[in-house]
Amino acid sequence: MIQERYALAARASSLGMSDITQGPADVLTAAGWAGQSDKLGIGTLLARLRAEADSVSARELDGANEGVDRVLLLMRLQTLGPAKDALMRYGSISATRLKLGVTDAQVARVIGAVIRHWLWPQCQHCDGRGTVDSAEKGPAVRVCKHCKGSGKASLSGGEGDEIKLGAHMLAMCDEFAGSALGRISKHLRHS
Numbered sequence: 001m002i003q004e005r006y007a008l009a010a011r012a013s014s015l016g017m018s019d020i021t022q023g024p025a026d027v028l029t030a031a032g033w034a035g036q037s038d039k040l041g042i043g044t045l046l047a048r049l050r051a052e053a054d055s056v057s058a059r060e061l062d063g064a065n066e067g068v069d070r071v072l073l074l075m076r077l078q079t080l081g082p083a084k085d086a087l088m089r090y091g092s093i094s095a096t097r098l099k100l101g102v103t104d105a106q107v108a109r110v111i112g113a114v115i116r117h118w119l120w121p122q123c124q125h126c127d128g129r130g131t132v133d134s135a136e137k138g139p140a141v142r143v144c145k146h147c148k149g150s151g152k153a154s155l156s157g158g159e160g161d162e163i164k165l166g167a168h169m170l171a172m173c174d175e176f177a178g179s180a181l182g183r184i185s186k187h188l189r190h191s
């Protein structure tokens with residue numbers, strides 16, 4: 001556990017992630033975002049969160065009861081809190097810019113769903129296979145009715161502007177993380 005944390009910390013600092021916390025002024029300046037993405041450091045947070053999430057499966061997390069099990073699992077996602085905070089700020093800015101009528105509580109709910117979906121996009125009913133075993137008809141398999149065979153989960157919950165915000169945030173998560181990973185690999189090539 002400690003070793004794992006040390007490895008993560010070492011990796012994080014070697015990637016220059018120590019400057020990920022930014023003040024409110026920077027956040028507001030970042031309203032000029034989309035193209036020049038990631039002034040908020042969201043990409044580096046997301047990249048690190050995904051690395052942490054590799055040690056936790058969504059099924060494990062969903063299956064864990066409230067209490068010790070769940071807390072222990074969530075402890076492995078040390079970047080979840082900071083990533084959520086950064087995405088909350090960015091989500092509020094985005095909602096205003098896109099003129100979406102969502103409350104802070106709705107933004108929070110959307111962010112929660114977006115993070116979960118971004119980390120674990122597979123359909124949880126078929127584990128991403130697209131088919132499930134048809135128990136009553138012997139060994140036959142049938143198409144998973146939840147994902148209609150795609151193996152991908154849909155972004156859950158919400159309606160109207162919440163769905164719009166969710167789709168926007170999910171796309172931005174990909175963009176932020178993609179550009180962060182691009183910078184990271186460039187940095188590694190030059191060091």
Ligand SMILES: [Zn+2]
Nearest residue numbers: 123126144147
């Ligand atoms: Zn499915």
